[in-house]
Amino acid sequence: MATAKLFLDSRYANKDTEKQVTVKIAVNHRGKSAALPTEIKVLPSQWDSKDRKVKSHPKKALFNRVLLERLAAVTSMMEHMNATINLSEISASELCKLVKEELNPKSPIPLSNVHVPEDTKTVKIWFDKWMSHKSGRTKDLYQTTRNRIVAWIGEEAFGKLHFEDINRDWLLNFDDFMAQTAPSANSRAINMRNLRTVCNYAIDNDVTTHYPFRRFKIESEATKKRNLDIATLRRLFKHKCEEEWQQRYLDAFKLSFMLIGINMVDLCKLTEVKNGRIEYIRSKTGKTYDIKVEAEALALLDKYQGKGQLLNYLDSCTDYRHFYNRMCIGLREIRNQLGIDELTSYYARHSWATIASKLDISHDTIARALGHGGNTVTDIYIQFDMAKVDEANRKVLDYVLYGVSEAPTVSKKRGRPRKK
Secondary structure: OOEEEEEEOOOOOOOOOOOOEEEEEEEEEOOEEEEEEEEEEEOHHHEEOOOOEEOOOOOHHHHHHHHHHHHHHHHHHHHHHHHHOOHHHOOHHHHHHHHHHHHOOOOOOOHHHOOOOOOOOEHHHHHHHHHHOOOHHHHHHHHHHHHHHHHHHOHHHHHHOEHHHOOHHHHHHHHHHHHOOOOOHHHHHHHHHHHHHHHHHHHHOOOOOOOOOOOOOOOOOOOOOOOOOHHHHHHHHHOOOOOHHHHHHHHHHHHHHHOOOOOHHHHHHOOOOEOOEEEEEOOOOOOEEEEEOOHHHHHHHHHOEOOOOOEHHHOOOOOHHHHHHHHHHHHHHHHHHHOOOOOOOHHHHHHHHHHHHHOOOOHHHHHHHHOOOOOOHHHHHOOOOOHHHHHHHHHHHHHHHOOHHHOOOOOOOOOOOOOO
């Protein structure tokens, strides 16, 4: 199927003096590209190449609306052509010519005649504005909330919804609707908090003064503890899986535990062991982690050494989600083999913290190990001794792997240099 996207054709722009250039629509078809011009021209500095839209221009809202309308028209036209003719027999440039003839770009819609909605204060507009500032998993969560609202009241009603229309009764009814498919109060609470954030965003931008959550309390349930007892942990570490592919995911769980509950996305992205330690920025929080690699963890890093990353998890998977989904399947098999009620990768992090607390490791040290804290005024003046975290992790591993009274002397073997 042919695809289309906006781009600024700045090939002939003067590098010394900025000159307005044309925004075009790139049509990609059969591995080739051709371009359709639009009537919009802007300076290179007024184009956001990442989001493919006009920025910092007095008429940016109007221009972006025109561009989206033109892009939608081109996409719709190509979908229609794909259903009526065999596009595999024509080139990208020929496809562009057909689209031009249908859309008649020689007579573009004058900008003065383009309909500009007067109502710019709807929930939909400001929900989408807020989402445009987000990315990755965070954006996905807000998109889920948006989808739930649309599933309840419909896209047309959502486009006309104002913040003043949302009151306690509206929120109660929305919660009842979500409960039909999401009995968990916590999952519904995520959507409610996302909507509340957008409401606050609109208030901060002087769109409204109405705060619908004043008389509505977002209900949630106590989060279920996701930790394994010491006996189960020891069984996991000693277990030999029935099949090699299952062992791969059990070892990933072990490695996560031995690296203080590192998340799978961050484990997949590791690039090197340097001076016996790994350093990374946690994807979820953006905080920096610095963890000493103990001998037991190093053995697994060597066992699964990768080509592009430190581990080979992404050598055979398209991305970390692909690996994570496979891991969930593997852990279910292991759970059944050992008769464990529940087992996911999250249990590694929660179990490490629980064992550390059981060993009387200070709450502050556990918080630092997990990447919590560090934002108070006191934290600004205190340089935390990370050796305490190293000692805590060693103590946890000794207790789980060997028992408190029989912890062996651990080799100080360093990992061989790995490429970044």
